[in-house]
Amino acid sequence: MKITIKDVATEAGVSIATVSRVLNKKNRVKQETKLRVQQAIHKLNFQPDHTARSMIMKETRTVGLIVPNLSNEYWALLAEVIQDKLWEHGYSLIVCSTNKSADKEMAFVKSFTVRRVDGVVFGSSTLFGSSRHDEQLANMLKSLPTVSIDPSISGLNSVVGDNLQGATDAVEHLIGLGHRRIAYIGGPTVSKQRELGYRNAMMNHELPVLEELIKRGDDNTIAFSSFGYHSMLSLLESGEKFTAVFCGNDLIAIGAIRALEDRRIQVPADISVIGYDDINIAALYKPSLTTVRQPMREMGSAAVDMLLELIQCPDGNNVPKKIVYQNQLVQRESSGPAR
Structure with missing residues (x-):
């Protein structure tokens, strides 16, 4: 028999509303009560119905990430940084690698819209120009809370290296x-x-x-x-x-x-x-x-902070923000004086 939120409330000796507040990480619950609810959830092995929750709360607690490829360590590291930072805030990450295909890029953005992800971190695989594809894709991204990382796209919040x-x-x-x-x-x-x-x-x-x-x-x-x-x-x-x-x-x-x-x-x-x-x-x-x-870790972390602000304050300042990070020359063995 499926364990329900009512069963958790009965086990913990609290109301259903209190269990809901704990699940939704609201602050209006005493620490002692919260601990009792968490112990009941663990004891009963309660699994929240995320589909129902997303319909009620109008959020899925998921974020989509689009990158050109994961074979390049640069994007793999950024994906790891973004995933870890989102996890700290209770979000999961869907990573999509386009292998530089414009068609895949478009398909993934459409998929994110259908899945109702809460936001998107976008690493362009096609370097935005003036093609119809670019214009259509940019308009689709503007309909979602989106932060562009590395490419700077007009009308979108972005985090870039100089x-x-x-x-x-x-x-x-x-x-x-x-x-x-x-x-x-x-x-x-x-x-x-x-x-x-x-x-x-x-x-x-x-x-x-x-x-x-x-x-x-x-x-x-x-x-x-x-x-x-x-x-x-x-x-x-x-x-x-x-x-x-x-x-x-x-x-x-x-x-x-x-x-x-x-x-x-x-x-x-x-x-x-x-x-x-x-x-x-x-x-x-x-x-x-x-x-x-x-500074890949700093850039990935800043992109998540910017995205969460967009998700949590959708009616905030609509002027796109851009964070630019200075890059640093690292001298090693492969460069030397001209012969």
């Missing part, structure tokens, strides 16, 4: 080491601000930006490390001379280093390499990777 500043610092570091011909390897879902930072740093020092030394992936690029590997081979085979490369993320950089090793080119003695994000493997790889650290 990619322009971080990329500029990385290339400035290479220029300070004497490098003058610096390549760039990006990717389809790497922030365009990182390439812009590369270009700005070069132009600020009156150094040529050679399009032959710039490699970008297309929409079919899935594995960043493989992309970095083959992009580096392409640069080497082009005949263009360069002494350093700035990569759009750490996985691209690691792939590039592997290609250089296969060609018996030493890092950093022959070519310096810098990545971006400072995922865990960056410090463990050999040579350890010079990179730009994004």
